[in-house]
Amino acid sequence: MLLSREMGAGSLKPPRLILHNFLTSEECKELEFIHKSSSTVGYRPNVFSTTLSHLIATNSAPFLIPFVPIRERLKEKVEHFFGCEYELCVEFTGLISWCRGASIGWHSDDNRPYLKQRHFTAVCYLNSYGKDFKGGLFHFQDGEPATLVPMAGDVAIYTADSCNIHAVDEIIEGERLTLTLWFSRDSAHDEDAKLISLLSKNMPELKLPMLASSNMYWFSLDPASHQQLGFDICLARMHVLGFDICSCQAEGLFSDSTELLMEPLQLVRGNELFKQEFVNILHALQVFSLLQMLNNLDQYSVSSQM
Ligand SMILES: O=C(O)CCC(=O)C(=O)O
Numbered sequence: 001m002l003l004s005r006e007m008g009a010g011s012l013k014p015p016r017l018i019l020h021n022f023l024t025s026e027e028c029k030e031l032e033f034i035h036k037s038s039s040t041v042g043y044r045p046n047v048f049s050t051t052l053s054h055l056i057a058t059n060s061a062p063f064l065i066p067f068v069p070i071r072e073r074l075k076e077k078v079e080h081f082f083g084c085e086y087e088l089c090v091e092f093t094g095l096i097s098w099c100r101g102a103s104i105g106w107h108s109d110d111n112r113p114y115l116k117q118r119h120f121t122a123v124c125y126l127n128s129y130g131k132d133f134k135g136g137l138f139h140f141q142d143g144e145p146a147t148l149v150p151m152a153g154d155v156a157i158y159t160a161d162s163c164n165i166h167a168v169d170e171i172i173e174g175e176r177l178t179l180t181l182w183f184s185r186d187s188a189h190d191e192d193a194k195l196i197s198l199l200s201k202n203m204p205e206l207k208l209p210m211l212a213s214s215n216m217y218w219f220s221l222d223p224a225s226h227q228q229l230g231f232d233i234c235l236a237r238m239h240v241l242g243f244d245i246c247s248c249q250a251e252g253l254f255s256d257s258t259e260l261l262m263e264p265l266q267l268v269r270g271n272e273l274f275k276q277e278f279v280n281i282l283h284a285l286q287v288f289s290l291l292q293m294l295n296n297l298d299q300y301s302v303s304s305q306m
C-alpha cells in the first residue's frame with residue numbers, strides 16, 4: 001500500500017498531497033457565505049465553526065447542498081491517493097474560521113483517544129494569506145513541503161497520524177477560513193448516517209432558520225475571566241455588514257441581551273429603518289449575507305420609513 005511504501009525504511013516521502021485550485025472561487029465564496037451567516041463559537045479560543053449537524057439543527061438544511069459534491073470529490077481524491085477506494089467514510093465536515101490570536105501547536109489529528117478513528121485529513125483553504133489574513137501559515141514538522149501558504153481553492157491532504165505532525169501559526173490580522181474534513185475507515189463513524197438521522201427528524205416542511213442556544217453564539221473576549229466580557233457573533237456579523245438591530249416588540253435598539261436576538265427584529269442602517277421583519281437574527285443574517293454576496297442590496301424590496 002502507498003502509505004507503507006512511502007514511509008518505508010530509506011524513504012522520507014511523507015504521505016501527503018497538496019492540490020492547487022481544487023475548489024473554484026465560486027465554491028469558496030458560497031461556503032464563506034454559509035459560514036458568515038450560520039457559524040457558532042468554535043472548539044478553541046478565537047475560532048468559529050459551522051458544522052453540518054448545526055445547519056440541520058437551525059433549520060438551515062438547504063445549506064448542506066453545496067457540501068455534497070465537494071465532500072464526494074474530496075473523498076475520491078483521498079481514496080485514490082492512499083489506495084483505499086470505496087473504503088472510506090467522511091467522519092466530520094466543518095467550516096472553521098480562525099480570528100486574530102488563534103493558532104495550533106504541533107499535533108497529529110488523531111492525537112486523542114476519542115480521535116483514533118480519524119485516518120485522513122483534508123483541509124481546503126477558502127481564502128488567502130496576505131489578502132484576507134496575515135499569519136496562519138501551516139507547517140509540517142518533517143518532510144516536504146515544510147510550509148503551506150493558504151490560498152483560496154487549494155487543499156492539503158495528509159494522514160491523520162504521527163507521520164504528519166503539523167502546526168498553524170497565530171493569525172495576526174483578518175479571518176482565515178477553511179473547510180476541514182476527516183475521513184475514517186470505520187463506518188461506525190460515518191457522518192452521513194448521523195446527518196440522515198437528524199434530517200429525518202427535522203425535514204417535514206420548509207421552515208425558517210431558528211437559532212440554537214444563545215451560548216453557541218457568545219464569543220467571550222477572555223474565557224478565563226469570570227467577567228461576561230464578549231459579544232454575540234451574529235450581531236457582530238450584522239454590524240460588519242453595516243446594520244443595527246431593532247426589536248419589533250421591545251422598545252428600539254437591542255441592548256446586549258442575546259436572548260432578544262431570538263425574537264422578531266428589523267434592521268437599521270444609519271438612521272434608516274427597514275420595514276422587513278425577520279424571524280430572528282439568523283434569518284436576517286442569512287438574507288443579508290446572501291444579498292451582500294450577490295451585490296444587489298439596492299434591488300431588495302425593503303423601503304425606508306425613517
Ligand atoms: O487549518 C489548517 O491549516 C489546519 C488545521 C488543523 O491542523 C486542525 O484543525 O487540526
Ligand SMILES: [Fe+2]
Nearest residue numbers: 107108109166
Ligand atoms: Fe490538525
